Amino acid sequence: MGMLKEFKAFAIKGNVVDLAVAVIIGGAFGKIVSSFVNDIVMPPLGVMLGGVDFKDLVITLREAYTVDGVDFPAVVMSYGNFIQNIVDFVIIAFVIFLAIRAINSMKKKEEAAPAAPAAPPKSEVLLEEIRDLLKK
Template sequence: MGMLKEFKDFAMKGNVVDLAVAVIIGGAFGKIVSSFVNDIVMPPIGVLLGGVDFKDLTVTLREAYVAESGAEMSAVVLSYGNFIQNVVDFLIIAFVIFLAIKGINSTKKKKEEAPAAPPAPPKSEVLLEEIRDLLKK
């Protein structure tokens, strides 16, 4: 029973819960970015390149053939179009994370740079300033 309680305490700590939420949101965000790249970014690029669908960009290493046993052997292809789409996905996600971290850092700097009110001078210093001012008069 003690180990179960330890695990519950560990799992309910803020960092673990925050990490779980971040992973779930990150997965959903990845799907959104993939859809954005596949459905919005890549089609216009394909049209600009002469109607190319990036999913169809492949290099065939070996054509499909029928083996002596009669089994159909599928073609071996390099799908570099999918790779290009995944690179674009990565670049967009990396850029968004960069912007988020930059925003967080600038917020932290603004809080650190906020000037604190100067501390009130001690009573002895105030009295000495008053005496100095009286002597000047």
């Protein structure tokens, strides 16, 4: 039972919950970026490169063949998909860079703002009053 309580305390801590939320949002964000790359960025890029569809860019290592009525598919290296994944990564990395840059600039603004002087604790005020009375 001790391990179960310890695990529950660990799982409820803010960092674990924040991490879980980040993973879920990151997965959804990844789908959005993949759609952006596949549906928005790559088609015009393919047109600019002469009508190339990056999904069709493959190197065939072995052609498809049939032996005794059994079909064996072609073995290909899909370097077009690899190029799309590189574009995905660059876009995601750039968006994360912009987000971190914005967060850092907000932190710098908060640090630059002068902090209001905190009221001294009561014990310090009392000690100052005693000091002043002893001076008199």
